[in-house]
Amino acid sequence: xxxLPLLAAAPFAPVDQDYLYEARQMQALSFAVHIPIVCxxxxxxxxVLFLEGLWLRSGDPIYRTVAKRWSKVMLALFxxxxxxxxxxxxELGLLWPNFMATFGEVFGLGFTLEAFSFFTExxxxxxxxxxxxxxxxxxxxxxxxxxxxxxxxxxLTVISVNAWxxxxxxxxxxxxxxSDVRPLAALFGNDFLWHEVIHMYVAAFIVAGFLTAAxxxxxxxxxxxxxxxxxxxxxxxxxxxxxxxxxxxxxxWAARSVxxxxxxxxxxxxxxxxxxxxxxxxxxxxxxxxxxxYGLPLPRLLSLLAFHDPSARVEGLHEVPADERxxxxxxxxxxxxxxxxxxxxxxxxxxxLFVWLRRRRLPRSRWFYRGVVAAGPLSVVALIxxxxxxxxxxxxxxxxxxxxxxxxVTGASGIPIGYVSLVLVYAGLLAAVVWILRRLAQAxxxxxxxxxxxxxxxxxxxxxxxxxxx
Amino acid sequence: MTLDEAPLLLMLVGLAxxxxxxxxxxxxxxxxxxxxxxxxxxxxxxAYRAMGPVWEANHVWLVFVLVVCWTAYPQAFASIFSTLTxxxxxxxxxxxLRGTAYAVHAGTAREIERRAVDAVFSISxxxxxxxxxxxVGAIASGRVPVGNARGDLVTSWLNPSSIAVGILAVAxxxxxxxxxxxxxxxxxxxDDEAAAxxxxxxxxxxxxxxxxxxxxxxxxxxxxxxxxxxxxxPALAAVMASAVAGLATLEFVRRSRFEAARYGASxxxxxxxxxxxxxxQPELLPGLTVEQAAAGRSxxxxxxVGVVLGAVVVVPSLAVLFRLVLRGRFDPKAAAGEHPAPQRxxxxxxxxxxxxxxxxxxxxxxxxxxxxxxxxxxxxVLALLTFVALASVALAAAAAANxxxxxDGPESPSG
Numbered sequence: 001x002x003x004l005p006l007l008a009a010a011p012f013a014p015v016d017q018d019y020l021y022e023a024r025q026m027q028a029l030s031f032a033v034h035i036p037i038v039c040x041x042x043x044x045x046x047x048v049l050f051l052e053g054l055w056l057r058s059g060d061p062i063y064r065t066v067a068k069r070w071s072k073v074m075l076a077l078f079x080x081x082x083x084x085x086x087x088x089x090x091e092l093g094l095l096w097p098n099f100m101a102t103f104g105e106v107f108g109l110g111f112t113l114e115a116f117s118f119f120t121e122x123x124x125x126x127x128x129x130x131x132x133x134x135x136x137x138x139x140x141x142x143x144x145x146x147x148x149x150x151x152x153x154x155x156l157t158v159i160s161v162n163a164w165x166x167x168x169x170x171x172x173x174x175x176x177x178x179s180d181v182r183p184l185a186a187l188f189g190n191d192f193l194w195h196e197v198i199h200m201y202v203a204a205f206i207v208a209g210f211l212t213a214a215x216x217x218x219x220x221x222x223x224x225x226x227x228x229x230x231x232x233x234x235x236x237x238x239x240x241x242x243x244x245x246x247x248x249x250x251x252x253w254a255a256r257s258v259x260x261x262x263x264x265x266x267x268x269x270x271x272x273x274x275x276x277x278x279x280x281x282x283x284x285x286x287x288x289x290x291x292x293x294y295g296l297p298l299p300r301l302l303s304l305l306a307f308h309d310p311s312a313r314v315e316g317l318h319e320v321p322a323d324e325r326x327x328x329x330x331x332x333x334x335x336x337x338x339x340x341x342x343x344x345x346x347x348x349x350x351x352x353l354f355v356w357l358r359r360r361r362l363p364r365s366r367w368f369y370r371g372v373v374a375a376g377p378l379s380v381v382a383l384i385x386x387x388x389x390x391x392x393x394x395x396x397x398x399x400x401x402x403x404x405x406x407x408x409v410t411g412a413s414g415i416p417i418g419y420v421s422l423v424l425v426y427a428g429l430l431a432a433v434v435w436i437l438r439r440l441a442q443a444x445x446x447x448x449x450x451x452x453x454x455x456x457x458x459x460x461x462x463x464x465x466x467x468x469x470x
Numbered sequence: 471m472t473l474d475e476a477p478l479l480l481m482l483v484g485l486a487x488x489x490x491x492x493x494x495x496x497x498x499x500x501x502x503x504x505x506x507x508x509x510x511x512x513x514x515x516x517a518y519r520a521m522g523p524v525w526e527a528n529h530v531w532l533v534f535v536l537v538v539c540w541t542a543y544p545q546a547f548a549s550i551f552s553t554l555t556x557x558x559x560x561x562x563x564x565x566x567l568r569g570t571a572y573a574v575h576a577g578t579a580r581e582i583e584r585r586a587v588d589a590v591f592s593i594s595x596x597x598x599x600x601x602x603x604x605x606v607g608a609i610a611s612g613r614v615p616v617g618n619a620r621g622d623l624v625t626s627w628l629n630p631s632s633i634a635v636g637i638l639a640v641a642x643x644x645x646x647x648x649x650x651x652x653x654x655x656x657x658x659x660x661d662d663e664a665a666a667x668x669x670x671x672x673x674x675x676x677x678x679x680x681x682x683x684x685x686x687x688x689x690x691x692x693x694x695x696x697x698x699x700x701x702x703x704p705a706l707a708a709v710m711a712s713a714v715a716g717l718a719t720l721e722f723v724r725r726s727r728f729e730a731a732r733y734g735a736s737x738x739x740x741x742x743x744x745x746x747x748x749x750x751q752p753e754l755l756p757g758l759t760v761e762q763a764a765a766g767r768s769x770x771x772x773x774x775v776g777v778v779l780g781a782v783v784v785v786p787s788l789a790v791l792f793r794l795v796l797r798g799r800f801d802p803k804a805a806a807g808e809h810p811a812p813q814r815x816x817x818x819x820x821x822x823x824x825x826x827x828x829x830x831x832x833x834x835x836x837x838x839x840x841x842x843x844x845x846x847x848x849x850x851v852l853a854l855l856t857f858v859a860l861a862s863v864a865l866a867a868a869a870a871a872n873x874x875x876x877x878d879g880p881e882s883p884s885g
Contacts, residue, residue: 010617011545011549011615011616011617011618011620012545012548012617012618013618015618015619050862050863050866054867054870054871058871060871063870072576075573076573076574076576076577077573078526079526079569079570079572079573080569080570080573082526082529082530082569083529083565083566083568083569083570084566085533086529086532086533086562086565087562087565087566089533089536089537090536090551090558090559090561090562091562092540092551093536093540093547093548093550093551093552093558094551094552094555094558094559094562097548097549097551097552097618097619098548098618100540100544100547100548100551101544101545101547101548101549101618102544103544104540104541104544104547104548104765105541105542105544105765105766105769106769108537108538108540108541108542108544108765108769108773109541109769109772109773109776111537111540111541112534112537112538112541112773112776112777112780113776113780114537115530115533115534115537115538115780116776116780116781116783116784118530118533119527119530119534119780119784119787119788120783120784120787122526122527122529122530123527123784123787123788123790123791124787125526126522126523126524126526126527126791127523127790127791127794130522130523130794130800131794131799131800134799134800135799146787178766179766180766181765181766181768181769182768183768183769183772184772191843194848194851198851198855202855202858205858230870231870234866234869234870235866235870238862238865238866238869239858239862239866242857242858242861242862242865243858246854246855246857246858249835249838249839249854250838250851250854252838252839253838253842253847253851256842257842257843260842308839353865356865356869360868362869410552410555410618410619411552411618411619411620412552412553412555412619412623413623414555414556414623418555418559421559421563422563425563425566425567426566428567428570429566429570432570432571432573432574433570433573433574435574435577436573436574436576436577439574439577439579440576440577
């Protein structure tokens with residue numbers, strides 16, 4: 001099997017490709033479209049199931065109404081996620097054949113396993129959404145559980161591949177061919193896997209939570225403050241508000257792992273040229289090739305953050321040859337954007353949690369609701385910035401230290417045509433998604449009592465009991 | 471069968487499933503394009519409804535085939551995708567348009583919107599199987615050499631074999647879909663639609679049979695090795711089996727025995743895929759045998775074991791989904807409030823979630839800040855995630871529940 005002569009590697013030798021940059025942009029665009037939708041695939045089923053669980057427990061029909069309406073949104077977004085995800089798998093072959101030919105057998109297992117999460121999600125999301133009023137309440141609730149589980153296992157297996165690209169192991173590369181492949185060790189015995197997965201998983205709840213809450217915060221500002229809006233606002237907002245501060249701790253863990261295993265990426269995050277002990281962080285400013293200009297320096301902070309030691313030695317960019325350094329300003333700007341927004345989101349969360357814990361009510365200031373409206377799109381910006389940080393920070397490597405991106409690219413011509421077509425199709429897709437979400441939102445809210453109409457009586461009882469308790 | 475061939479067998483199962491199930495979804499959209507007038511609206515709605523619960527799962531088969539291919543036969547995958555860039559990219563765009571059109575279809579209200587969405591849906595549903603078919607024709611006729619975009623970017627898929635297989639892919643999808651839709655309509659008691667799709671299935675059956683014979687002749691004349699071998703044992707046996715199954719399906723449809731027709735049509739399509747595989751072996755691409763293309767042993771073992779484990783979960787799940795669909799549980803008439811309403815459970819004995827959440831945070835935070843790796847870090851991560859989950863449940867439930875008496879709400883405070 002692996003006994004082909006070395007000459008056989010020649011079919012996948014590096015090629016001249018005039019449009020490497022466009023190929024990278026195409027792949028990046030496809031990820032930027034897919035990843036925010038994935039957040040809904042991961043987190044939205046959990047929101048919907050939580051609401052259905054509240055209905056099952058309390059009998060209050062408002063929870064069922066929100067859950068049922070959201071499940072339609074969930075299905076529409078899942079459909080878009082299915083097709084945008086498929087494109088990514090096509091593009092791996094269309095744009096990066098040498099990467100696939102050389103390393104497919106090392107990381108491919110991650111995607112093979114992901115296919116089963118994908119199957120599970122597709123099957124049970126259909127049963128769940130089409131099963132309203134057709135399955136018993138308990139069976140219906142249970143049919144949603146595999147969707148939530150598959151949301152996690154799916155991101156775990158896909159990110160195992162990305163973690164491997166950033167921190168590759170589990171194979172030997174000789175003369176352009178891999179041997180001694182240990183796929184399980186490569187994918188799941190990797191230090192990068194866990195912080196990447198958890199960081200993304202928590203991000204999914206933040207993005208889906210704030211984006212959903214933003215819709216109802218906007219309604220709140222416009223004076224629509226009924227019970228429906230309240231439930232639809234507080235459930236995603238609460239989850240996002242709890243996840244956002246935790247994300248800072250997870251991010252700290254991720255940064256320490258990067259500092260340990262990808263020092264060049266860490267140096268790019270800060271724009272640190274010379275290796276330094278007690279390295280500073282510069283807020284803002286511009287990296288001009290050997291230092292950050294016009295930034296606000298915070299002494300020793302980089303050493304403190306990266307190694308939890310204010311005088312730790314941090315490797316600078318000059319440790320590697322110039323052609324092995326990532327584009328520093330892109331990575332640096334993306335990183336600072338992500339961190340800045342992350343703290344902003346944590347601040348909004350803190351206001352919400354503080355007011356709730358102290359006063360048992362929602363904040364009253366209109367500024368709070370304006371903040372939540374802004375937090376929705378900002379969380380998406382932070383998400384994309386995070387992926388830019390890790391993926392552009394990996395450059396010029398597609399497999400860190402093993403294969404350069406320019407060695408991976410296709411020899412086919414016509415990339416610019418493909419790029420323009422994809423941009424147009426995605427513009428159409430975006431317009432279509434906005435249109436369908438508005439349509440689904442415009443449908444009048446009808447609070448269904450649920451099967452047999454018994455629930456409202458119970459809801460009334462629950463309400464009275466709740467009031468008596470206080 | 472050797473270990474090198476095992477993933478190929480899995481891919482063939484996936485490919486057959488995609489050709490049958492995915493093909494039927496594409497075919498359903500074909501009939502939507504062909505449907506006009508008031509009756510057309512009913513036919514189109516029936517087709518959307520019948521596909522709704524299953525098309526996403528059906529689509530995953532394609533992804534499954536791709537991922538097993540690039541894991542187990544990475545060089546073959548890379549060669550195919552780089553040379554066949556154009557048809558595969560067109561198929562990819564078709565898949566995006568199709569999925570998007572399906573997602574927005576539910577929101578269409580006015581006739582003009584419905585027509586626009588239907589048009590995008592139908593055209594992309596014809597384009598995609600055609601493009602994928604041309605890619606299959608390119609592989610079968612030996613036009614994809616090993617290497618990074620080493621084949622001709624245009625003639626590799628714009629040739630008699632590719633065109634023939636592309637048309638065949640569209641036609642078989644339409645045939646299978648008509649048979650399925652007739653069955654679905656009959657089950658749902660939509661007699662008009664059942665009769666309409668029965669007629670279409672009969673017509674499409676005859677046309678598809680003719681196309682299949684023509685395609686066979688074209689591929690046999692055009693493709694060097696595979697074409698000849700299609701007319702030899704054992705591939706010929708599969709081709710004959712497909713013909714027999716196709717004819718039997720026609721007879722089932724004629725007698726309105728739609729459940730039998732469903733399986734007959736599926737068998738006819740699956741047999742074509744098997745015939746191709748038999749004619750293609752032992753080479754995947756010219757000069758690249760299955761053995762040469764196969765990944766290392768550890769990868770193959772891991773892939774096969776992974777697929778078997780995955781199948782343990784997915785196959786019964788698929789069975790549940792298809793049973794629910796085929797028994798009509800998702801049909802409009804099945805909606806009924808025959809289930810008991812949930813019983814509100816006693817609040818007594820509930821766990822003090824908030825306290826557990828605070829405890830988890832107090833445990834997780836220091837562990838995560840102190841440890842860089844290892845079991846203590848893992849405990850810290852789990853504890854912090856537990857905190858988010860428990861605190862979310864406790865807080866969100868309380869915040870959602872007390873809305874009635876909240877001062878911010880539209881109603882006046884009471885407590």
